[in-house]
Amino acid sequence: MxxxxxxxxxxxxxxxxxxxxxxxxxxxxxxxxxxxxxxxGKKTLHIYNWADYISPDVIRAFENEHSCRIVYDVYDSNEAMYAKLLSGARGYDIVFPSSYQAILMQKQGMLEKLDHEKLPALAHLDSAFMQNVALDKGAEYSIPYLVGTTGLAYNKERIGEAPSSWAALGNPTLKGRTTLLDDYREALGIALLYLGHSANSDNQAQVEAAGELLLEWKRNCARMSAMEYIPGLASGEFHLSHGYSSSVGAMMSDGAGHVDFVLPKEGFTIWVDSVAILAKAPEKELAYAFLDFLCQPKNSALNMEYNRGAAPNPDAVALLPEELRADPVLFPDEDTLTRGEQLFPIEEHTDKIYLDVWMRVKARQ
Amino acid sequence: MRKRSRLPMFVTLGVLLFLYAPILVLILYSFNDSRYPGAWQGFTLKWYRMLLEANSVEARDIWRATRNTLVVAFAATIISMVFGTMAAWAMYRFRSRLQSLHQMLVYAPLVVPDILMGISLLMLFVNMSVNLGLTTIVVSHTTFCISYVALVVLGRLQDFDHTLVDAARDLGANGFAVCVRILLPLLGPGIAAGGLLAFTLSVDDFVITFFTAGPGSTTLPVQVYSMMRHGTPTLINALSVIFIIVTFSVVIFSQRVLQRKNNTHPHI
Structure with missing residues (x-):
């Protein structure tokens, strides 16, 4: 025309x-x-991951050892990564979904069934963890990468006594100084735990009640935040935040000495980030080599130190410096861990209840 | 003599402060010795060193993203300037029944939500089994940039005096001469403005880029956003400062050039 x-x-x-x-x-x-x-001419491994989630030392070492190049692309949420790969985007070799997301991806046939012959370093993984915590117990499609908790980070100078309960989020003296994670499963999860239910409850009345409670906490809080709580806590703008142990731990180790992290008595959630090879990966051999490389104790230790998440890899933990092994944010003691609950993939109709309640919480003032 | 009100000055200062204070804070914190903004840990140049160190693992993704962004923006701008101008001319010159369809097609990307466009473009590329990469991003950006260029050029064409074309034809100019000596000079500012708009939109775009990017073609907005959520934002501060310096140098330089031109041709 x-x-x-x-x-x-x-x-x-x-x-x-x-x-x-x-x-x-x-x-x-x-x-x-x-x-x-x-x-x-060099082979290229394409990693699709959260920004900055692998220690640069590990990437450098792998590139030298296998004389290849690693190209690292980033996403900012499980959902965005899932939507893109589900629509058929190809070319990526390795992806780092949360464990419940990995289960979903595996059901869609998006992940490669792992050939354990090619992964000798899997022997380093903690068998108790694989039995009791991992969702993909036999590491058939995904391997746990780093594990952490979701708890309360607080400003020691402003809040004298460590908050022992999630109820602190509703404390009127902290009005405008608290934040909640902007993630429906995490936020509703802690409200459910506070009310004495499971963080994976499929009971509509319980989820609704959790929504009401969350709304009350929301009125007290400065904002629902995905990441802004970290700089806010560091600068002293926020005094109490619902946050991830890895982010808070990294911040504490990086000069924010006035912040501490606690796991409330009512219970808390445990997150597990896993790593998997995509079914359509162009460089499968290199991808296997990288997965094996990540599980080797030396590299696993580097990643733990860099990201402040715990790898279920006792041989790697043994390589960590003493003060890290004793860090309660990174490694809560056994007693504490019994209060933790992992978020599971939930049924579709239950998920709809969660999302409905969440929308109401987000929309109402 | 009546004393002039001080109010405009205060308003101006307030607006300037509002606009530039965030940038000043950003510059200040690029020298902060902490991975996180907010808490001042002391002065350091380590982020700049990390950025400028050749091929460091920390910085190379950022530079790759920067290069991708610029390649995409320049390509999408040039292509959309050509097609956008052609579309505007067609909309201005010809009235036919198909024209309303054409107009709808040109306006559609302005109103279609980004997420819809991103997903549908991704599905299109996947179904055509095109490998995702810079080319797919350029195609996607061109798709929406054409609309903006077309709109701006069309605005310029509304003031266009068509008798000029007739006069030129009368004097024996062929189509090419009319295009190069009448149309392009008169539409030039409009095309350039449209191109600048397209460039800015392309550099800025997050959602459509996210879905149409392939392995190795992450652009700066996607990189920065992910680093804000999960990573080392301070490195981004340092990069922004470098960008600000480059941008301001270009602006100052182009103003100098324009001033010199204005002195010779007062009505450019």
């Missing part, structure tokens, strides 16, 4: 040719960029 338009006004074919030459030039610019991204 556009070509019509031009012939109609007697713009001769030269004009068109010039226009299309411009288009060709710019397309080749784009192509050049694409080609420039490829390395000369």
């Amino acid at each position: 556009m070509a019509f338009a031009f012939s109609d006004t007697d713009m001769n074919s030269r004009t068109l040719r010039i226009l299309f030459a411009t288009v060709t030039v710019s397309l080749s610019t784009a192509l050049y960029g694409l080609l420039a991204g490829c390395s000369g």
Whole structure:
């Protein structure tokens, strides 16, 4: 139609040719960029992960050992990554979903069934953990990468005594100084635990009650935040935050000495991030080598130190410096851990109840 | 003499403060010796060193993302300037029944939510078994940038005096001469403005890029957003400062050039 338009006004074919030459030039610019991204002959492993979730030392060591290149692409939520891969995006080799997300992906046939012959370092994994905590117990499709808890981070200078209960989130003296995680399973999970139910409850009345409680806490809190609580706690703007042990732990080790982390008496949630190979991975052999590399104690220890998450890998833990092994944020003691509950994948109709209640909490003031 | 009100000055200062204070804070915190913004841990240049160190694992993803962003933005801008101008000319010049369909197609990307466009483009590419990468991002960005260029150029065409074309034809100019000597100079500012808008939108875009990016083609907005949620935001501060310096240098330089031009041709 556009070509019509031009012939109609007697713009001769030269004009068109010039226009299309411009288009060709710019397309080749784009192509050049694409080609420039490829390395000369070296194999490339494509990792799709949360930003900054693997220690740079581990990446460097793997690249040297296997003379390959690692290209690291990022996403910011399980849901976004899942939506993209489910629609058919290919080219990625390794992905790092939360364990419940990994189960979902495995059911959709998105993950490679792991050949344990190629993963000798799996022997380092804690068998008790694999039996009792891991969702994919036999590591058939995914391997646990790092584990942590969700609890309360608080400012020691502003709150004298460590809050022992989630009820502190409703404390009127902290009005405008608290934050809640902007994640429906985590937020409703702690409200359910506070009310004495399971964080994976499928009882509608219980979830509704949890929603009411959450609404009360929300009125007290400065904001529902995914990540802003970390700088807020560091600067002293927030005094009490519902947060992840890894983020808070990393912040505490990085100069925020006025912050501490507690796991309330009513219970808390445990998260497990796993690592898996995608069924459509172009570089499966390299991907297996990388998975094995991650499980080797030396590398696992580096990742634990970098991310402040615990790997279920006793040989790696043994390599950690003494003060890290004694860090209660990284490794809560056995007694405490019995209060923890992992978030499981829930049935679709239950999930709908959670989302309905969550929408109401988010929308109402 | 009546004393002039001080109010405009205060308002101006207030607005300037409002606009630039966040940037100043950002610059300040790029020298902070902490992975997290908020708590001042002392002065350091380590983030700049990390960024500028050749091929460091920490920084290379950021530079790759920067290069991807620029390649995509330039390509999408140039292509959409060409097609957008052609679309605007067609909408201005021809009235037919198909024209309303054409207009709808051009306006659609302005109102369709990004997420819808991102997902549907992704599905299109997957069904065509195109490998996702920079090319798919360029195509996607061009899709919405064309609309913006077309709109801006169309606005310019509303003031366009078509008798100029007739006069030129009368004097024996062929289509090419009309295009190069009448249309392009008169539409030039509009095309350039549309191109600048397209460039900005392309550099900014997150949602559509996220879905149409392939392995190795992550752009800066996706990288920065993920790093804010999970990672080392301070490195981003340092990168932003480098960007600010480059942008301001370009602005100052182009103003100098424009001033010199204005002195020779007062009505450019």
